[in-house]
Each structure stands twice: as structure tokens, then as C-alpha cells.
Amino acid sequence: KAGVTQTPRYLIKTRGQQVTLSCSPISGHRSVSWYQQTPGQGLQFLFEYFSETQRNKGNFPGRFSGRQFSNSRSEMNVSTLELGDSALYLCASNGQGPNINTEAFFGQGTRLTVV
Amino acid sequence: AQSVTQLGSHVSVSEGALVLLRCNYSSSVPPYLFWYVQYPNQGLQLLLKYTTGATLVKGINGFEAEFKKSETSFHLTKPSAHMSDAAEYFCAVSDRGSGTYKYIFGTGTRLKVLA
Numbered sequence: 001k002a003g004v005t006q007t008p009r010y011l012i013k014t015r016g017q018q019v020t021l022s023c024s025p026i027s028g029h030r031s032v033s034w035y036q037q038t039p040g041q042g043l044q045f046l047f048e049y050f051s052e053t054q055r056n057k058g059n060f061p062g063r064f065s066g067r068q069f070s071n072s073r074s075e076m077n078v079s080t081l082e083l084g085d086s087a088l089y090l091c092a093s094n095g096q097g098p099n100i101n102t103e104a105f106f107g108q109g110t111r112l113t114v115v
Numbered sequence: 116a117q118s119v120t121q122l123g124s125h126v127s128v129s130e131g132a133l134v135l136l137r138c139n140y141s142s143s144v145p146p147y148l149f150w151y152v153q154y155p156n157q158g159l160q161l162l163l164k165y166t167t168g169a170t171l172v173k174g175i176n177g178f179e180a181e182f183k184k185s186e187t188s189f190h191l192t193k194p195s196a197h198m199s200d201a202a203e204y205f206c207a208v209s210d211r212g213s214g215t216y217k218y219i220f221g222t223g224t225r226l227k228v229l230a
């Protein structure tokens with residue numbers, strides 16, 4: 001069974017640009033969550049999508065957005081990049097149903113550097 | 116609201132010694148608890164989880180954790196450290212109140228294993 005795939009693995013962008021990151025969950029999983037990991041703030045929840053609907057959102061500005069497609073693949077977009085957006089962005093794939101006691105499976109992450 | 120506290124951002128042990136990584140949680144409902152490990156520039160890998168049932172949970176690579184409700188703790192242990200255990204470890208609680216797959220992570224403990 002293939003794991004969670006995130007593309008690209010590394011990105012370098014300039015301040016003010018926008019970026020789109022992609023995540024393909026484990027086959028059959030309907031939930032995709034996104035996290036931002038930085039040395040200062042640790043792992044912070046961005047949002048979760050379940051069957052194409054955003055079910056939960058973290059405390060991030062509106063520049064951070066996401067979507068999920070009918071095949072459960074998800075993208076997140078960051079507009080007007082700031083230096084502070086430099087981070088490892090992790091995608092987590094979860095569950096074949098709404099039962100929330102199952103564990104999340106994480107991708108290897110996308111390392112975004114804003115210069 | 117749920118929260119997680121990991122005591123000790125850095126822990127060093129000698130190879131062959133006991134590993135003890137501490138995690139305390141705060142939750143208004145019975146929690147779902149997880150330990151994840153992260154190697155450099157990688158995603159998170161699940162070590163073990165507690166949802167219901169037996170309070171002593173065994174995971175991969177010889178790790179185990181005990182859920183202690185009275186102490187609101189979920190400490191991770193391994194009887195004998197191996198060099199390959201050097202990594203960062205995260206304790207997480209599932210935000211059950213949200214009804215979604217949102218995890219709240221501790222700030223992480225970096226484990227160093229000394230030869």
C-alpha cells in the first residue's frame with residue numbers, strides 16, 4: 001500500500017510570490033490534514049479536509065488556503081509569501097471513515113524556503 | 116481544550132540505558148494519545164497509540180507507553196536505547212471535541228544516544 005505522497009519535497013520562493021503544495025493520501029483515506037512545522041512554533045494545525053469539505057481550520061491568516069478533490073488528493077496554497085512562512089509543511093492522511101480514533105499517516109513533507 | 120506538555124526538549128542517554136520521555140496532557144474528555152518519531156528531514160512515523168482498553172501500549176522498535184489517567188500522563192519508555200533511536204519524539208492528543216482528525220502536538224523531545 002503506497003504511503004502519503006507530498007510534492008514537491010523542496011521549494012524556494014521569493015517574498016510576495018504564491019505557492020501550491022500537493023498531497024496524495026493513502027488509497028481509501030478520505031481525510032487530509034495539513035500542519036506547519038517550524039523550530040519556534042513546533043507543529044501547528046492548518047486545516048483538515050474530509051470528503052472535499054473543510055471540517056476544521058487552525059489559527060492561520062487567510063493567505064493559507066486549501067482544497068480537496070474528489071479523489072481525496074489535496075492542495076494547499078499560500079499567497080503573498082512572507083519570510084516567516086519558511087517551514088516544513090506536513091500532510092497527514094487519516095481514516096476510511098469518520099471514526100477519529102485512528103492514527104494519522106504523515107508524508108515526508110515539503111520544505112518551503114522563502115527568500 | 117486539549118493540550119500536551121513534553122518535559123525536556125533534549126534528553127541524552129547512553130546506549131543500552133533506559134529511555135524515558137515524558138508527556139502530560141490536558142483533556143476534558145477521554146483522550147486519544149499518540150507518540151510519533153521524526154528523523155531529520157522526514158515526516159512523522161507512528162510509534163504507538165492509546166485509544167481505549169489496556170493502558171500499557173506496546174509499539175514499534177521496542178517502545179511502550181502507559182496511560183495514567185490519575186496523573187494525566189502518557190510517558191514513553193524503552194528499556195535499552197540504541198543508536199538508531201536518536202531522533203525527535205512528539206506526543207500528540209486527538210482533539211476529540213472538534214469531531215475531526217485534528218491533532219495537538221507537544222513541542223517535541225530530541226533524543227540523543229551516546230556511545
